[in-house]
Each structure stands twice: as structure tokens, then as C-alpha cells.
Amino acid sequence: MKIRKSYGSNGERSVYIHENKKEESILVAIPSLEWSYFFKYDEAGEELYTSIKHSITKQTDSNEAEELSSRIRQWTSEM
Structure with a gap:
């Protein structure tokens, strides 16, 4: 599991990302x-x-939804 910090217009958010390679999810x-x-x-x-x-x-x-979505897409594409 990876934990990323997102700093945006509404402050800091911790984003938890879990990759399951076996199930490709x-x-x-x-x-x-x-x-x-x-x-x-x-x-x-x-x-x-x-x-x-x-x-x-x-x-x-x-606005925050757009910021978070963009960051999540970037972080998950790097995995």
C-alpha cells in the first residue's frame, strides 16, 4: 500500500492506494x-x-474533486 499526501485548496488529504497485482486491480x-x-x-x-x-x-x-481525481490518475498510472 502506498500513502500519498494531496495538498490542495481544502488542505491536506491522505490518499491510500492499494494495488492487487494478482487480481489486476x-x-x-x-x-x-x-x-x-x-x-x-x-x-x-x-x-x-x-x-x-x-x-x-x-x-x-x-474544485477539490478535480484536483484529487487528477492526482489519483497520475499516481495510479505510475504503479
Whole structure:
């Protein structure tokens, strides 16, 4: 599991990223937002970014959701 810090307009957020190579999946969680998201490797790309952003928007404002979605996409693509 990797833990990343996101510093944005709403302060610092800890982002937990767990990669399961055997099942080819990734679980992302942000405890301070009570939010998590699970996806498979083959779901990468713009569609995944949009889906994550839409999901996070339910827990925070749209500006922070966009910031977090962008960072999550970058971090998970590096794995």
C-alpha cells in the first residue's frame, strides 16, 4: 500500500492506494472524506478519471474533486 499526501485548496488529504497485482486491480481510499474507489487495470484513461471525479464530487466540492481525481490518475498510472 502506498500513502500519498494531496495538498490542495481544502488542505491536506491522505490518499491510500492499494494495488492487487494478482487480481489486476487498485483500491483508492481517502479516509478524511469517507470515500473509496475500486477499479481494474483495464479501466484506465479518461473514462476512469471522469468516474472518479464524479464519485468524489459527492463527498466534496467540484474544485477539490478535480484536483484529487487528477492526482489519483497520475499516481495510479505510475504503479
